[in-house]
Amino acid sequence: MAQPPAFVFNVPETPEDQGQDPSPYDESEVHDSFHQLIQEQSLRAAEEGLELRVLPQREPGPETLGASELLDMSFCFVGSGHQALLGPEGVPDYSTATLRILASMPSRTIGRSRGAILSQYYNRTVRLRRRGSRPPLGGVGRSARPSLRLYDLELDPTAFQEEEKRTLLVKELQGLTVTQRDHMLRGMPLSLAEKRSLREESWTQSGKQRGPQGRRGLLPCCSRLRYACGLGRFSHSVMYYGYYSNTTLNQLCGPPLDGSQCTPEAGGLPYNMPLAYLFTMGMSFFITCITLVYSMSRSFGESYRVGSTSGVHAITVFCSWDYKVTQKWPSRLQQDNIRTQLKELLAEWQLQQGPRSVWGRLRQVAILGFVWLLCLGTTLGCTLAVYAFSELMIKNPVSAEREWELLALPLVVCLLNLGAPYLYRGLAALERHDSPILEVYVAICRCVTRWGRWAFLGQGLCLPGAPPSASTPLVLRRNLILKMVILGILCYHWLGRRVGALKGQCWENFVGQELYRLMVMDFVFTLLDTLFGELVWRFISEKQRKKRGKPEFDIARNVLELIYGQTLTWLGVLFSPLLPAMQIMKLLVLFYVKKTSLMANCRAPRRPWLASHMSTVFVSLLCFPSFLGAAVFLCYAIWQVRPSSICGPFRTLDTMYEAGKVWVRHLEKAGPRVSWLPWIHRYLVENTFPIYLVSALLLAVIYLNIQVVKGQRKVICLLKEQISNEGEDKIFLINKLHSVYEGKERSRVGRAQEAEVPPTLPADERDAR
Amino acid sequence: MGASGSRLSKELLAEYQDLTFLTKQEILLAHRRFCELLPQEHRSVEESLQIRVSLEQILSLPELKANPFKERICRVFSTSPTRDSLSFEDFLDLLSVFSDTATPDIKSHYAFRIFGNTTPSHMVFVLVLLGSWGSSLELILTLSFLASCDCSLDFDDDGTLNRDDLSQLVNCLTGEGEDTRLSASEMKQLIDNILEESDIDRDGTINLSEFQHVISRSPDFASSFKIVL
Numbered sequence: 002m003a004q005p006p007a008f009v010f011n012v013p014e015t016p017e018d019q020g021q022d023p024s025p026y027d028e029s030e031v032h033d034s035f036h037q038l039i040q041e042q043s044l045r046a047a048e049e050g051l052e053l054r055v056l057p058q059r060e061p062g063p064e065t066l067g068a069s070e071l072l073d074m075s076f077c078f079v080g081s082g083h084q085a086l087l088g089p090e091g092v093p094d095y096s097t098a099t100l101r102i103l104a105s106m107p108s109r110t111i112g113r114s115r116g117a118i119l120s121q122y123y124n125r126t127v128r129l130r131r132r133g134s135r136p137p138l139g140g141v142g143r144s145a146r147p148s149l150r151l152y153d154l155e156l157d158p159t160a161f162q163e164e165e166k167r168t169l170l171v172k173e174l175q176g177l178t179v180t181q182r183d184h185m186l187r188g189m190p191l192s193l194a195e196k197r198s199l200r201e202e203s204w205t206q207s208g209k210q211r212g213p214q215g216r217r218g219l220l221p222c223c224s225r226l227r228y229a230c231g232l233g234r235f236s237h238s239v240m241y242y243g244y245y246s247n248t249t250l251n252q253l254c255g256p257p258l259d260g261s262q263c264t265p266e267a268g269g270l271p272y273n274m275p276l277a278y279l280f281t282m283g284m285s286f287f288i289t290c291i292t293l294v295y296s297m298s299r300s301f302g303e304s305y306r307v308g309s310t311s312g313v314h315a316i317t318v319f320c321s322w323d324y325k326v327t328q329k330w331p332s333r334l335q336q337d338n339i340r341t342q343l344k345e346l347l348a349e350w351q352l353q354q355g356p357r358s359v360w361g362r363l364r365q366v367a368i369l370g371f372v373w374l375l376c377l378g379t380t381l382g383c384t385l386a387v388y389a390f391s392e393l394m395i396k397n398p399v400s401a402e403r404e405w406e407l408l409a410l411p412l413v414v415c416l417l418n419l420g421a422p423y424l425y426r427g428l429a430a431l432e433r434h435d436s437p438i439l440e441v442y443v444a445i446c447r448c449v450t451r452w453g454r455w456a457f458l459g460q461g462l463c464l465p466g467a468p469p470s471a472s473t474p475l476v477l478r479r480n481l482i483l484k485m486v487i488l489g490i491l492c493y494h495w496l497g498r499r500v501g502a503l504k505g506q507c508w509e510n511f512v513g514q515e516l517y518r519l520m521v522m523d524f525v526f527t528l529l530d531t532l533f534g535e536l537v538w539r540f541i542s543e544k545q546r547k548k549r550g551k552p553e554f555d556i557a558r559n560v561l562e563l564i565y566g567q568t569l570t571w572l573g574v575l576f577s578p579l580l581p582a583m584q585i586m587k588l589l590v591l592f593y594v595k596k597t598s599l600m601a602n603c604r605a606p607r608r609p610w611l612a613s614h615m616s617t618v619f620v621s622l623l624c625f626p627s628f629l630g631a632a633v634f635l636c637y638a639i640w641q642v643r644p645s646s647i648c649g650p651f652r653t654l655d656t657m658y659e660a661g662k663v664w665v666r667h668l669e670k671a672g673p674r675v676s677w678l679p680w681i682h683r684y685l686v687e688n689t690f691p692i693y694l695v696s697a698l699l700l701a702v703i704y705l706n707i708q709v710v711k712g713q714r715k716v717i718c719l720l721k722e723q724i725s726n727e728g729e730d731k732i733f734l735i736n737k738l739h740s741v742y743e744g745k746e747r748s749r750v751g752r753a754q755e756a757e758v759p760p761t762l763p764a765d766e767r768d769a770r
Numbered sequence: 771m772g773a774s775g776s777r778l779s780k781e782l783l784a785e786y787q788d789l790t791f792l793t794k795q796e797i798l799l800a801h802r803r804f805c806e807l808l809p810q811e812h813r814s815v816e817e818s819l820q821i822r823v824s825l826e827q828i829l830s831l832p833e834l835k836a837n838p839f840k841e842r843i844c845r846v847f848s849t850s851p852t853r854d855s856l857s858f859e860d861f862l863d864l865l866s867v868f869s870d871t872a873t874p875d876i877k878s879h880y881a882f883r884i885f886g887n888t889t890p891s892h893m894v895f896v897l898v899l900l901g902s903w904g905s906s907l908e909l910i911l912t913l914s915f916l917a918s919c920d921c922s923l924d925f926d927d928d929g930t931l932n933r934d935d936l937s938q939l940v941n942c943l944t945g946e947g948e949d950t951r952l953s954a955s956e957m958k959q960l961i962d963n964i965l966e967e968s969d970i971d972r973d974g975t976i977n978l979s980e981f982q983h984v985i986s987r988s989p990d991f992a993s994s995f996k997i998v999l
Contacts, residue, residue, distance in 0.1 A: 108977045109929030113883065183788045190867075190879040192849050193859040196789045312987055314963040318936070319881070319981070320988040322943060324837060324868065324997050332836035333945070340944040343952065347959055721970065728971030 095735075096742045103735065115191065116163040119170050122189050126173040129181065167199070174203040240517075240579040243510040243648035249273045275650040275660035279639070282575055286632060289571075293624045300617040314346055372428045376479045379424060383417045384486050391494045395502050410515075411522040414487055418565070419526055422558055425479045477557050477618070484565050485626045491515075492572065492634050496642055507648035509576045516573030517580060523566055524587050531594055535602040554603040559595065560619050563588075564627050571631030575638055778815060790866035799999050800865050803831070804858050822855035833997050838942040842884045868997035877995045878985040882978050885939050886931045930975035936961050 095103065103109065110117040174182050182203060186196050250272040321339055326332050355362060390413055399406045495512045503511055538552045570584040639658050644651040651657045661682075669679045685691045778786075778801055786797050805813045807827045812818070825844050834840040845853045847864040856864070866872060867880045931939075937957055944950055952960065968976050968984045976984075985991050 104928055106929075108971075108979070111929070111978045113929045113978075186789055187791060188873050188876050190876050192847075193786075193789060193863050194849070197785065200785075200789065312967040312984055314960060315968040315984045316988045318940060318943065318960070318964060319885070319984060320991040320994060322839070323994045324839075325994070327833050327836055329836050332838075336838070336943065336945040336950065340950060340952070343940070343944065343960060344956065347956055347963075350959075350963060724970050725972040728973045731971070731973055 095739050096746060098742050099735070099739045102738065115195075116166055118190060119163065119166040122185065123166060123170040123173055126170065126177065126185060129185070130173065130176050171199060171202045174199065240577055241510045241513045242576045242578070242650075243507045245278060245650040246274050247650040247652050273664065275654070275657075276664050278578075278650045279657060279660050281578075282635070282639075285574070286571075286635060289628065290632070293620070293628055297617075297620045297624050300620050314343075314350075317342060317346060375428055376425060379421060380479075380483045380486055383421065383483060384490050386417070387414060387487055387490050388494070391491070391498070395498060407514075408518060408522065411519045414491070414519065415522045415526045417487065418484060418523075419530065421483050422476070422480050425476050429476050477561065477622075480558070480561050481564075481622060481626065484561070484568075485630065488565075488568060488572070488630070491519075496634075496638060500642060503645075505647070507645050509645060509649055513573060513577030513580070516569055517577055517583070520566065520569050520573070520580070520583065520587065523562075523569065524591070527562060527591060528594060531598045535598050539602040552603055554599050556615065560615075561622075564619070564623050567623065568627040568631055571628060572634055575635055786862060790862055791869045791872045792862065792866050796865065796869065796999070797862065800862060801858065803999055804861055807831075819858055822850060822857045823861075825854045825856070828856050828861070833999060837997075838946075839884055846880060846883045865997065865999065868995065870996060870998075872992075874985070874992045875982070877992060878982045879978065881985070881991075881995060882931070882981045885981075886929070886935050930977045931981065932975045933961055933965075936964060936976075 107117070111121070174185065177185065182200070186200055189196060191199075317339070321342070323335060326335055355365065387410075390410055394410055495508075495515065499511060500508050535552055535554075542552070566584065566587070570580050573580045640656055642657075643655060644657055646652050651660060654660060654663070665679045665682045668675050778798065783794060783797060786792065787794060790797075792800070801818065804823070805818050807823050807830075808818060808821060812821055825841070825848070828834065828844050829840050834843070837843070843864065844856060847860045847867075848854065848856050849860055850857075867876055940957060940960060941951055944952060951957075965974065965976070968980050970980050970983070
């Protein structure tokens with residue numbers, strides 16, 4: 002059982018302490034003990050009558066107890082009824098001796114005293130040399146807090162002076178290589194002169210060795226969003242499915258000599274087109290899947306720390322000032338922005354606290370339900386519109402001269418995708434502001450009348466203080482639902498209805514062309530949106546000199562558009578293999594257009610912290626509805642749909658997947674050397690049992706991981722509780738310390754007064770004893 | 771690269787490169803800008819390394835002029851006993867911490883010291899800089915007022931950010947004028963929220979570890995905590 006370290010406590014009695022502020026370099030009291038203090042206290046408690054008193058509460062705050070409330074409610078041992086002195090603003094005014102001890106507490110010296118910095122870096126150097134992640138637990142007493150074990154030189158009862166710590170650090174530095182030493186020195190928060198002297202001392206022993214000059218730290222990584230476009234298509238000849246041949250290319254047969262098989266001539270490799278097509282699609286999707294899952298798991302790991310999304314107030318206050326601003330006007334603008342942001346954060350926080358009354362909560366729930374109903378209704382309406390329009394297109398086939406009419410369906414889809422986000426944003430703003438029903442009707446009327454973009458703009462301008470990023474998750478969800486449902490309807494339309502309608506023709510070409518048209522229309526509309534939404538709005542707001550200033554760059558909507566574009570590509574790659582190349586070019590152009598527009602017309606979103614959490618959301622959105630939907634579409638198209646009989650590499654087969662089966666049968670006939678492949682195919686792919694087994698294993702692994710994460714979160718919560726308990730202990734001890742000093746001070750003053758009073762007690766008092 | 775008299779020696783340059791996060795060009799530029807602050811007759815290399823420049827002159831640099839934290843920054847990096855002057859090496863320290871390649875660790879360490887650099891808590895008056903756009907006359911007046919008050923100009927922080935520090939920090943961020951400050955109730959609410967979010971041990975103050983923990987959650991801190999000459 003570890004013994005608590007023995008401390009020695011020194012209560013300074015000299016009056017010079019009065020004027021001195023706690024000096025950060027005065028560390029002599031760090032290692033003092035409470036032992037004598039407690040002894041003295043218990044003696045005093047036995048002698049004098051003690052009174053437990055609860056100090057009156059200052060500034061009662063919300064449910065959580067702030068430190069001031071805790072302090073006020075703490076029990077103070079008060080002798081003879083004196084109250085603790087209170088300084089300005091109700092903060093207890095500690096005596097300078099208490100302040101000195103407080104200032105020397107390890108948690109406060111970490112950031113400030115040179116000795117603590119030296120110890121910290123000594124330990125880091127030791128760890129670097131030992132390559133261990135924890136200091137040895139053996140020598141440290143149980144009372145040392147885990148977080149402070151890193152600075153165990155501070156708690157060492159042999160009380161190292163600063164000079165000794167420095168010598169130790171220099172010794173450790175000598176054991177490092179030159180690069181490591183310089184890297185360690187560079188990162189120390191000491192002044193240049195001190196670093197230079199440390200370096201010189203550590204060099205005198207090990208001799209001067211010049212390392213390579215001009216070392217720089219690594220620059221931070223670039224962005225994380227990845228697109229799976231590497232399909233490896235090198236042929237530039239064809240865009241659509243229909244062109245591909247269904248034979249084996251390059252299989253040149255010389256004249257059969259003696260009835261033996263065809264052998265390819267030298268210089269040509271046989272290329273089985275159907276198989277190649279199928280496998281290329283399959284491999285590309287597989288690689289995309291792996292990449293996405295890896296990316297998602299990495300961002301999950303980084304952003305799902307407990308409490309990582311909270312802390313917006315602290316982060317805004319500590320991290321939002323941009324020090325690169327050098328002129329007065331932008332600086333003032335920044336101050337205005339930060340002030341507005343802080344006020345908005347406070348207002349939102351207030352809103353989130355929610356109305357206290359039952360009636361208020363019911364109203365909130367009712368409004369939320371109503372808004373969701375509206376949104377779902379809109380989505381349903383849009384979906385029905387798309388469905389009806391597509392049926393109309395089937396019924397009235399487009400003649401050759403009026404091919405531009407084929408653009409009608411993509412146009413409708415794009416208009417819906419454009420208009421709906423503004424509607425959703427308006428509804429979200431309404432729901433936040435608890436507005437009466439009348440305003441809701443007015444807003445709906447404004448939105449639904451299709452007066453083009455200006456109506457939407459007007460609504461956006463008139464609604465009070467609705468920042469686009471405020472209710473981003475909800476708006477994101479609704480937008481996403483709309484887009485995915487529309488795409489779902491279109492997929493059904495193609496695979497379900499068009500296949501039948503285009504019997505005898507090349508339906509795959511048609512689907513590929515539809516997707517290509519959708520992509521092009523999407524591109525055009527995005528460009529128009531950037532132009533009108535941002536450039537023109539800026540001109541309007543400048544002309545009217547509204548306080549709003551430039552529009553805010555809506556990250557969520559832009560990323561959602563990117564996801565939508567990528568989904569189109571994934572859907573279309575089977576039918577139009579060059580679609581990813583078009584997508585790459587479209588993305589390049591869009592990137593530069595958006596970047597220019599952003600720099601010129603928009604201001605930065607006001608909640609930068611949201612961006613890093615959002616990247617997790619976006620990658621998971623890219624994976625789940627988007628990629629998964631495309632994969633399901635692809636699987637269905639490969640397994641279930643009959644390919645058209647006049648075009649494409651699968652024209653003679655029942656399903657596209659049969660190409661693989663045909664090849665396996667061909668291999669079976671080829672001979673015993675490759676018999677393992679058909680065996681795998683028969684027993685592992687066609688047989689359902691291995692698939693079930695693998696799925697079950699996968700589910701088990703996922704479940705285990707979830708449980709582990711849950712357990713870790715529980716541990717984190719427990720540790721947090723433990724830390725706050727320790728904090729309460731600390732406050733209790735501080736107050737006790739303070740009261741002891743107060744008592745000593747009073748008794749000293751009392752003794753001094755007694756000494757001053759002339760020792761002439763009235764005679765009758767003396768006689769009375 | 772500047773006047774021929776103000777070239778730093780190769781060894782000195784290499785040493786500075788090893789001990790700070792600055793590149794050679796940045797160090798030379800810093801030296802040139804520092805020498806421009808000196809009077810004409812003191813601009814030789816040896817003198818520029820010994821002499822100390824007063825706070826008002828450093829604060830007149832355009833990169834610092836518009837920064838509400840300029841005074842605190844200079845005080846943190848000053849190594850003089852009265853914390854009112856910077857030598858060239860202090861200036862290099864400042865630029866090194868604020869440079870592109872400095873680690874977030876050292877940046878958050880110094881950010882903590884800058885934010886917490888306040889007058890000791892038992893001082894009664896609050897420092898108010900009127901018309902805060904860096905008029906050096908007002909700065910001098912305020913400083914002399916402080917000196918005459920028989921209060922020590924010892925700006926050592928006490929190692930934590932308490933409510934006073936936080937409210938002064940917020941006032942720096944929002945502007946010093948009466949109409950630009952947050953109201954008292956807003957300020958109190960904000961500070962309560964900040965302490966709720968970042969004070970893990972619930973002692974009413976934010977120490978360095980808690981501060982660094984909060985900073986680590988923000989990916990933009992390192993890129994915004996930069997000053998480039």
